[in-house]
């Protein structure tokens with residue numbers, strides 16, 4: 348077992364754990380309210396229940412996908428907690444991907460001003476990203492993640508065996524974030540991706556968690572260095588919105604990273620050799636980047652939370668492990684992105 352310790356909680360990582368009771372024993376309440384989605388429920392309800400002996404389990408099952416991450420569903424979960432007489436010392440568990448950790452974390456932060464929260468993430472994004480760092484959110488109308496809080500769990504349990512049932516789309520989704528994490532924080536992550544089964548290795552997942560920890564611990568409220576985690580995301584988010592989320596988050600981040608590297612080279616910020624390194628990484632995971640034009644995604648760039656009328660706080664890479672946050676004007680960014688289009 349690997350353990351990563353953050354100031355307020357620990358993250359336990361292994362291929363599998365026989366039981367969860369030993370992790371939950373410090374939490375007094377005897378009711379466990381588990382929020383999940385229908386895919387994870389269907390695959391792992393029995394597995395989950397076999398790992399809990401000492402608490403009564405209450406399930407709340409959402410339809411899978413980002414469409415479930417709504418303020419309405421958050422209030423429905425509150426309703427479910429009230430109806431089942433949940434107390435603050437009871438435990439609310441997120442059991443699923445990033446959608447589930449985000450909405451469950453949000454509910455945990457508002458229900459009675461804070462109920463015990465435990466994350467048991469079952470996707471790569473969940474394990475290396477959304478369950479770590481305390482950001483919670485729901486979407487509202489067409490605005491993604493527009494309502495949210497910062498709220499830490501009591502602990503996080505990552506079992507990499509859960510990742511074995513992810514489909515190729517979700518694996519690629521996770522690869523996007525793993526590549527980003529490797530480029531900004533640990534080259535060993537990039538080297539490990541050569542191996543197809545690497546994502547099931549607790550060491551790889553723990554290395555990625557350690558990178559995120561480094562940024563979160565130094566800037567919990569995302570005012571400065573935590574922005575670095577946004578590498579590839581400004582353009583990535585715009586592409587997700589443009590394609591109505593048909594291009595997955597991780598894939599959009601890969602495209603966003605490539606365009607950021609090309610723009611960085613054009614602007615004299617990025618070492619030109621990085622483009623070859625990046626192409627090698629994509630070859631290793633068997634991904635061909637689709638062509639998407641600036642004119643198609645331009646209007647969605649302006650929706651970025653880190654932008655204003657003049658420009659945007661944009662993450663470039665000078666080189667591997669050398670991220671650089673620049674405030675860049677819209678006209679300069681446009682010039683670089685348009686002129687590097689193939």
Ligand SMILES: NC(=O)c1ccc[n+]([C@@H]2O[C@H](COP(=O)([O-])OP(=O)(O)OC[C@H]3O[C@@H](n4cnc5c(N)ncnc54)[C@H](O)[C@@H]3O)[C@@H](O)[C@H]2O)c1
Nearest residue numbers: 386411412444445446469470472473476477482509512513
């Ligand atoms: N809070 C944060 O810091 C943070 C960081 C990154 C992403 N996010 C959020 O996370 C969400 C994306 O996360 P995601 O990619 O995990 O999406 P997701 O939760 O929708 O999961 C993706 C799909 O995988 C399925 N799934 C989950 N676990 C599975 C398993 N073990 N086997 C088979 N299928 C499984 C789900 O049912 C779903 O269909 C977005 O809403 C994003 O905004 C939040």
